[in-house]
Amino acid sequence: AQSVAQPEDQVNVAEGNPLTVKCTYSVSGNPYLFWYVQYPNRGLQFLLKYITGDNLVKGSYGFEAEFNKSQTSFHLKKPSALVSDSALYFCAVRDRVGTDKLIFGTGTRLQVFP
Amino acid sequence: SQTIHQWPATLVQPVGSPLSLECTVEGTSNPNLYWYRQAAGRGLQLLFYSVGIGQISSEVPQNLSASRPQDRQFILSSKKLLLSDSGFYLCAWGRQGTYEQYFGPGTRLTVT
Numbered sequence: 001a002q003s004v005a006q007p008e009d010q011v012n013v014a015e016g017n018p019l020t021v022k023c024t025y026s027v028s029g030n031p032y033l034f035w036y037v038q039y040p041n042r043g044l045q046f047l048l049k050y051i052t053g054d055n056l057v058k059g060s061y062g063f064e065a066e067f068n069k070s071q072t073s074f075h076l077k078k079p080s081a082l083v084s085d086s087a088l089y090f091c092a093v094r095d096r097v098g099t100d101k102l103i104f105g106t107g108t109r110l111q112v113f114p
Numbered sequence: 115s116q117t118i119h120q121w122p123a124t125l126v127q128p129v130g131s132p133l134s135l136e137c138t139v140e141g142t143s144n145p146n147l148y149w150y151r152q153a154a155g156r157g158l159q160l161l162f163y164s165v166g167i168g169q170i171s172s173e174v175p176q177n178l179s180a181s182r183p184q185d186r187q188f189i190l191s192s193k194k195l196l197l198s199d200s201g202f203y204l205c206a207w208g209r210q211g212t213y214e215q216y217f218g219p220g221t222r223l224t225v226t
Contacts (some may be wrong), residue, residue, distance in 0.1 A: 036217075044158075044206075046216060101148075106157045
């Protein structure tokens with residue numbers, strides 16, 4: 001069965017420092033991977049996806065993610081964190097082939113301190 | 115461009131009362147539609163999934179039901195709410211054959 005894991009409930013970063021939010025996956029077949037962000041009392045917003053191609057994927061708001069097949073990871077990164085990046089981040093993976101469904105991780109809360 | 119609407123934004127209902135939450139999508143046709151529940155501000159649980167009018171897949175057994183009376187309308191219902199139905203309900207849409215989903219603003223339901 002397809003799954004993703006976000007091992008950290010919360011990540012704390014000082015403003016201006018680089019940030020990493022971790023995600024590992026377990027899939028049969030080629031992984032289709034996604035990152036979403038959720039601000040308080042809002043719906044999720046799509047940040048970026050990996051389907052195929054370059055292992056470094058660039059997305060919205062200066063975020064990027066690195067696909068690592070050998071480590072089965074898809075970590076979200078940003079070179080310089082902003083206080084406004086504070087939010088809940090979800091990693092997701094495509095469910096089995098033939099269904100247009102995603103399986104979401106449990107989420108990681110990012111707190112950026114001024 | 116495409117937009118997704120959900121209403122109401124917040125709702126407080128007594129136990130045993132009925133529920134109807136509505137979701138509509140504009141600017142696209144024949145979308146996949148999804149209902150999720152988010153409890154305690156964390157994980158997402160897929161409740162229902164639809165690939166077309168009248169085609170509903172229920173992902174978990176529960177007190178809720180869903181309907182898709184029109185191509186871009188998705189309704190979440192209950193005949194009698196339970197306390198455990200409280201949560202943040204999110205509707206999402208996606209293009210068929212792709213995997214990206216786009217979420218509405220959500221409805222916060224409190225059952226008292």
